[in-house]
Amino acid sequence: MKGKTLNLKLKVWRQKSATAQGKFETYEVSNISTEGSFLEMMDILNEQIISNGGDPVAFDHDCREGICGMCSLYINGHAHGPDEDITTCQLHMRKFTDGDTITIEPWRSAGFPVVKDLIVDRSAFDKILQAGGFVSVNTGGIPDGNAIPIPKEDADEAMDSASCIGCGACVASCKNGSAMLFVSAKVSQLALLPQGRVEAARRAKSMVAKMDELGFGNCTNTGACEVECPKNISITNIARLNREFLSAKLKD
Amino acid sequence: MANLFSSSIGRKLLMSITGLFLIVFLLVHLTLNSFLLLDGVLGFEEGQMFNAGAHFMATNPFIKIMEPMLAIGFLVHIMYSIGLTIQNIKARGAARYASGSKTDDVEWSSKNMFVLGIFVVSFLVVHLANFWVKMKITGDPLLHQEASFPFMGAEAHGENAYALVNTAFQNIAIVIIYVIGCIALSFHLSHGFWSAFQTIGWNNTVWLNRLQTISKVVAWFIGLGFCVIAIAQYLFF
Numbered sequence: 001m002k003g004k005t006l007n008l009k010l011k012v013w014r015q016k017s018a019t020a021q022g023k024f025e026t027y028e029v030s031n032i033s034t035e036g037s038f039l040e041m042m043d044i045l046n047e048q049i050i051s052n053g054g055d056p057v058a059f060d061h062d063c064r065e066g067i068c069g070m071c072s073l074y075i076n077g078h079a080h081g082p083d084e085d086i087t088t089c090q091l092h093m094r095k096f097t098d099g100d101t102i103t104i105e106p107w108r109s110a111g112f113p114v115v116k117d118l119i120v121d122r123s124a125f126d127k128i129l130q131a132g133g134f135v136s137v138n139t140g141g142i143p144d145g146n147a148i149p150i151p152k153e154d155a156d157e158a159m160d161s162a163s164c165i166g167c168g169a170c171v172a173s174c175k176n177g178s179a180m181l182f183v184s185a186k187v188s189q190l191a192l193l194p195q196g197r198v199e200a201a202r203r204a205k206s207m208v209a210k211m212d213e214l215g216f217g218n219c220t221n222t223g224a225c226e227v228e229c230p231k232n233i234s235i236t237n238i239a240r241l242n243r244e245f246l247s248a249k250l251k252d
Numbered sequence: 253m254a255n256l257f258s259s260s261i262g263r264k265l266l267m268s269i270t271g272l273f274l275i276v277f278l279l280v281h282l283t284l285n286s287f288l289l290l291d292g293v294l295g296f297e298e299g300q301m302f303n304a305g306a307h308f309m310a311t312n313p314f315i316k317i318m319e320p321m322l323a324i325g326f327l328v329h330i331m332y333s334i335g336l337t338i339q340n341i342k343a344r345g346a347a348r349y350a351s352g353s354k355t356d357d358v359e360w361s362s363k364n365m366f367v368l369g370i371f372v373v374s375f376l377v378v379h380l381a382n383f384w385v386k387m388k389i390t391g392d393p394l395l396h397q398e399a400s401f402p403f404m405g406a407e408a409h410g411e412n413a414y415a416l417v418n419t420a421f422q423n424i425a426i427v428i429i430y431v432i433g434c435i436a437l438s439f440h441l442s443h444g445f446w447s448a449f450q451t452i453g454w455n456n457t458v459w460l461n462r463l464q465t466i467s468k469v470v471a472w473f474i475g476l477g478f479c480v481i482a483i484a485q486y487l488f489f
């Protein structure tokens with residue numbers, strides 16, 4: 001089946017550096033295949049800009065198969081664009097119609113300052129992970145993978161939480177600039193497993209402390225994060241984080 | 253417990269506990285208000301049940317203790333809501349999305365909790381001026397109208413709180429303010445009730461939908477309950 005092609009108008013946020021004043025620039029692209037991906041369309045745009053002697057639009061991407069969490073982009077009012085449960089690299093151009101104007105913006109949140117054009121600094125997430133999003137492992141022989149029995153439901157739930165790719169769409173969509181969905185997924189993926197239980201209390205406390213310190217907002221349970229999350233991380237993870245954190249604090 | 257309340261989740265815990273405490277108070281208040289309508293049904297003279305209820309509230313030592321607790325509950329809830337809201341505005345940052353936010357399925361109330369709270373608090377001021385101030389501080393001629401009612405198995409005499417309330421509800425302006433305040437309260441609680449459980453950590457994939465449904469029922473039961481009583485007083489009493 002041969003797809004159609006689209007002619008589009010793009011309103012793209014251009015900003016030279018973190019401190020420079022940014023503004024929207026309008027571009028036109030034509031003959032975009034509906035079978036292409038959004039980032040391929042961005043590549044075509046950049047080829048066009050470069051051949052006209054301009055500075056290409058900077059945007060984040062890496063795997064282009066929806067697993068690394070590098071791509072971002074706030075497209076027409078949605079983090080990762082108008083499709084459900086996918087990252088921007090998985091967004092097909094068939095979601096748009098000929099003649100559309102597409103507005104493309106960086107994630108906007110105090111926790112994620114713009115570096116250039118559509119690229120934001122998401123290193124705050126790394127700092128939160130470094131504060132406790134790991135299990136400590138001693139050196140020595142490799143333990144047998146099945147030595148500790150884990151109920152199937154727990155393994156499944158931990159796996160669901162672990163599917164968070166740290167893209168930051170949750171923060172970008174949250175009216176409170178809260179990172180609770182991300183932090184709760186990272187706390188849950190380990191808290192649900194026996195290997196992670198050992199350090200669960202310390203982990204919840206230090207990750208939340210780091211999240212607060214970095215200036216992310218307070219969750220008011222609006223649930224916008226869950227809707228825009230490309231990996232369908234559930235806000236019930238946030239309830240688990242609250243539980244883990246409060247019980248850890250109450251035991252102190 | 254160390255520095256629990258300096259953390260985001262700890263402060264939200266205070267919001268949720270004070271919020272739930274205020275809901276319990278509202279349920280007690282609503283029960284008492286329902287007496288305004290029930291005299292005829294239960295064979296009392298008009299105003300007897302409410303006056304007996306008000307007398308009980310004014311004389312019961314437990315209620316005396318709860319009164320300052322309630323004031324503290326309101327203060328903590330409001331103070332922390334201001335603090336959290338300011339932090340959230342900062343965390344969101346100054347830049348806005350030119351393409352707006354088109355996320356579907358987000359409860360309208362959840363995005364407007366602070367504005368709804370301001371409605372509730374403005375209503376509260378009018379409400380306290382109408383009733384509480386007159387009953388507790390300045391007094392009012394209507395309160396001194398003869399009132400007798402059955403109390404603890406005997407005939408008692410006391411303030412005629414019913415006359416005060418009944419007269420206030422003959423004023424259409426007061427009824428309208430009352431209805432607006434209570435509808436804002438319903439919206440506040442339709443998100444607030446389940447949100448409080450989520451904050452405490454008492455939620456999971458099974459209970460999420462249940463709690464959200466219960467939340468709407470509780471919220472509108474309380475809000476519309478108060479409205480219906482005020483409107484019925486205006487129309488029929």
Ligand code: HEM
Binds near residue numbers: 265365440445447
């Ligand atoms: C009878 C009066 C009130 C009741 C029963 C009530 C109840 C609640 C409940 C149960 C919550 C949910 C807490 C949570 O998410 O953990 C809440 C949240 C909230 N309330 Fe109230 N509230 C009342 C009045 C007010 C007032 C007067 C204000 C402010 C002026 C206010 C501002 C807020 C805000 C901003 C939130 C969201 C805070 C957050 O989730 O972080 N409320 N309320």
Ligand code: SF4
Binds near residue numbers: 171228229231
């Ligand atoms: S929770 Fe979802 S939206 Fe947030 S960082 Fe993880 S994958 Fe991205």
Ligand code: FES
Binds near residue numbers: 060062063064070087
């Ligand atoms: S580029 Fe890796 S998830 Fe989109």
